[in-house]
Amino acid sequence: MNTDLDHHPAKELLANHIQGTLSTGVSVALSAHLELCDSCRASSRELEAEASDTWLQESGEVSANDFSKLIKDIVVLAQENPSESRQEEDFPISKIHMHDHSFDLPRVLAKAANDSLEWKRLAGGINQAVIDIDSETQCEFIYMSPGSKTPMHRHEGSEITLVLDGSFSDSSGTYGPADFIVREGEDEHQPVSEEGCLCFAVLDKPLTFTRGLARLFNPLNKYKFRKTTAHQV
Amino acid sequence: MHSEKRDPDSDEFLLMSIGNSQDSEAFDALFQRYSSKIYAMGMKLTRNDQLSKDLVQETMINVWRKARLYDLDRGSAQSWIFTAARNRCFDMLRKLKRQPQCVSADDIWPEGSASFDQSSEDHEGGALTEISLVEKYCEQLPAPQRAVIEQIYTFDRTHEEAAAELQIPLGTLKSRLRLGVSRLRLLIGVDQ
Numbered sequence: 001m002n003t004d005l006d007h008h009p010a011k012e013l014l015a016n017h018i019q020g021t022l023s024t025g026v027s028v029a030l031s032a033h034l035e036l037c038d039s040c041r042a043s044s045r046e047l048e049a050e051a052s053d054t055w056l057q058e059s060g061e062v063s064a065n066d067f068s069k070l071i072k073d074i075v076v077l078a079q080e081n082p083s084e085s086r087q088e089e090d091f092p093i094s095k096i097h098m099h100d101h102s103f104d105l106p107r108v109l110a111k112a113a114n115d116s117l118e119w120k121r122l123a124g125g126i127n128q129a130v131i132d133i134d135s136e137t138q139c140e141f142i143y144m145s146p147g148s149k150t151p152m153h154r155h156e157g158s159e160i161t162l163v164l165d166g167s168f169s170d171s172s173g174t175y176g177p178a179d180f181i182v183r184e185g186e187d188e189h190q191p192v193s194e195e196g197c198l199c200f201a202v203l204d205k206p207l208t209f210t211r212g213l214a215r216l217f218n219p220l221n222k223y224k225f226r227k228t229t230a231h232q233v
Numbered sequence: 234m235h236s237e238k239r240d241p242d243s244d245e246f247l248l249m250s251i252g253n254s255q256d257s258e259a260f261d262a263l264f265q266r267y268s269s270k271i272y273a274m275g276m277k278l279t280r281n282d283q284l285s286k287d288l289v290q291e292t293m294i295n296v297w298r299k300a301r302l303y304d305l306d307r308g309s310a311q312s313w314i315f316t317a318a319r320n321r322c323f324d325m326l327r328k329l330k331r332q333p334q335c336v337s338a339d340d341i342w343p344e345g346s347a348s349f350d351q352s353s354e355d356h357e358g359g360a361l362t363e364i365s366l367v368e369k370y371c372e373q374l375p376a377p378q379r380a381v382i383e384q385i386y387t388f389d390r391t392h393e394e395a396a397a398e399l400q401i402p403l404g405t406l407k408s409r410l411r412l413g414v415s416r417l418r419l420l421i422g423v424d425q
Contacts, residue, residue, distance in 0.1 A: 018319075019319070020278070020319040020320070020322060020323045020338070021278070024327060024332060024336065024341070027323075027341050028336060028341060031340070031341045031342065031343075035343075045308070048308070048312055048315070048316065049308065049309065049312050051315065052309070052311045052312040052314075052315035052316075053311075055270060055274060055311075055315055056270055056311060058273065107340070107343065108336060108340050108341055108343070111335065111336050111340045112335055112336045112340075114335045131335075132333050132335070133332070133333065133335065133336060134327070134330075134332045134333075135330060135331075135332055
């Protein structure tokens with residue numbers, strides 16, 4: 001079931017994001033949503049303040065003796081290497097061009113896209129560019145061309161979709177820019193897009209197509225997923 | 234922990250002293266307050282003693298180097314240090330898992346500890362920035378000291394005029410002025 005009725009990340013997910021305990025793929029999706037959504041950015045600041053309070057209240061009954069000698073080292077070390085100031089970075093991929101317009105990516109996605117995106121055409125007018133972010137998830141940009149229809153599929157794990165541009169709909173509703181959608185396993189759906197839609201998606205298990213010829217892709221999908229996530233420790 | 238921001242013993246004051254004048258005593262104080270907390274965070278997330286010690290070191294190096302980027306308006310010092318520790322820990326774990334280095338924690342949490350807001354980067358700006366900076370620091374002074382500084386520097390009054398205006402003895406005025414000015418100098422980073 002869709003638990004994010006208003007298409008924003010649940011508070012619990014945001015709280016885990018603040019703790020830094022989520023996979024990088026999911027963290028990147030949340031970070032991109034926060035860049036696009038003022039209200040979630042405000043709540044994440046509150047959560048951050050709460051998290052730091054809790055952190056300090058928890059008993060840290062560990063001797064800091066070993067550390068005291070570090071202080072001098074740090075001061076000396078840091079003076080040898082004067083603080084670096086970060087330059088505004090120019091990312092090779094800061095926009096994604098679609099057939100009649102282009103879209104400015106949120107900064108974290110521009111960074112994650114690195115210097116190239118390799119688009120592949122899938123069935124039903126869908127285009128996919130996988131990016132290698134971590135070993136626990138498969139992260140990809142999905143571009144649904146106007147009038148496209150994804151083959152009916154099911155997720156074995158969870159899938160997070162962040163709509164960047166345009167819109168798509170499925171049996172649960174219609175989603176537009178900045179919408180953050182979490183699908184849990186066993187959800188079967190068939191997204192369609194009238195106007196075209198650019199999304200960033202994070203999957204933690206491969207997709208399983210449930211109808212038609214697309215089922216032939218299943219073994220291939222599983223293989224591709226294993227390959228993408230192969231360098232697991 | 235120490236929430237009163239004007240308190241010279243507060244985390245915020247210490248952090249700004251490090252940022253403005255590389256104050257190693259202030260650093261020492263923050264280190265004493267936070268190292269065991271950072272270590273505990275490391276143990277919780279990595280369950281490894283050595284990694285947690287590394288985390289303390291990396292985080293505190295970051296605090297030392299980036300203290301000047303800390304912006305009082307953006308939140309408390311404890312929250313700033315919390316995000317610094319979380320970011321370093323996140324990157325350490327990614328490195329350990331040999332994950333691609335295309336994104337780092339500072340990209341994922343751009344508003345956290347490593348907040349590289351333009352506003353905090355133009356300290357070397359022109360006179361206008363300096364003045365607004367001084368005004369901003371003035372607001373952090375205790376009200377009696379602020380009132381004295383305002384009388385003398387903004388309204389250009391003599392010590393006697395100011396004492397009369399504020400209805401305080403001349404000696405009190407002078408000591409508040411001395412305290413206020415030295416605190417401002419510390420905040421601005423002129424000297425210690």
